[in-house]
Amino acid sequence: MRQSLGERLRLARLAKGISQGELASAIGVSRTAIGQWELNGVQPSLERLDEVSRFLDVKPEWIAFGVSDTPDSSEANFVEVDEVEFGQSHNEVFPKQVWKLPFGFVTHELMISDSSPIIFRVSNNAMAPELTSGDRVIVDRGQSVIDGGLLLIWNKVAACVARVHANPSETEDSVRVVLGGQSIDMPLGSVVVLGKVVGRIRSAES
Structure with missing residues (x-):
């Protein structure tokens, strides 16, 4: 059976060799709160999970959902997801490695059911601080759907992650591509939407 959030939190804390009280002091909560989290009585907020993961030197995705780039292959109910990179066009897709994500995380948390998800590695800081290299x-x-959300797109040069807004005009339909603080209006036909970003796996360095 897959471990719960509380069990993973406890394992990470013990691996670090610290008490509940020490962890509580480090992130500014009560020892009782840590105890409740580990017993699955109360779910910590995403902000608290991020603080805990940084202090314990583990990825927040692992504590929250059991997501890991080195999963226990003996665990059942995993979905294999290819991490890919693109070549000279959006049709040139090269698998880099395979991740195993919990089935429940993919179908219930990310709400992916009918399509095969992919994982894409961000290679620059254009979307910082939201996403970093x-x-x-x-x-x-x-x-x-172009609705202002975060999309993986092909811009005739490379694949990148950006916010894309519909931007109709009198002469030509266009889209507004937002990379960080920079906005670029581009003809609708020049942008190929490869999919919607529904989750993030934070780099250990970010």
Whole structure:
């Protein structure tokens, strides 16, 4: 049976060799709160999970969902997801490695059911601080609606992650591509939507 959030939190704390009280003091909560988290009585917020993971030197995705780039292959109910890179066009897709994500995380947390998701590694800081170099995004290839959300796109040069807004004009339909603080209006046909970003796996360095 897959471990619960509380069990993973306890394992990470014990591996670090610290008490509940020491962890509580480090992140500014009560020892009782840590105890409740480990007993699965109360779920910590995402912000608290991020603080805990940084202090314990583990990925927040592992504590929250059991997501890991080195999963226990004996655990059942995992979905294999390819991490990919692109060549000279969006049709040139090269698998880099295979991740195993919990089935429940993919179907219930990310709400992916009918399409095969992919993982894409961010290679620059254009979307910082939201995404930084080394972060990976989980992309639902079945979603391609341009609604201002975070999308994986092909911009005729390379694949990149950006916020894309519909930007109709009198002369030509266009989209507004937002990379960090920079906005670029581009003809609608020049942007290929490869999928919607539905999750992030933070780099250990970010």
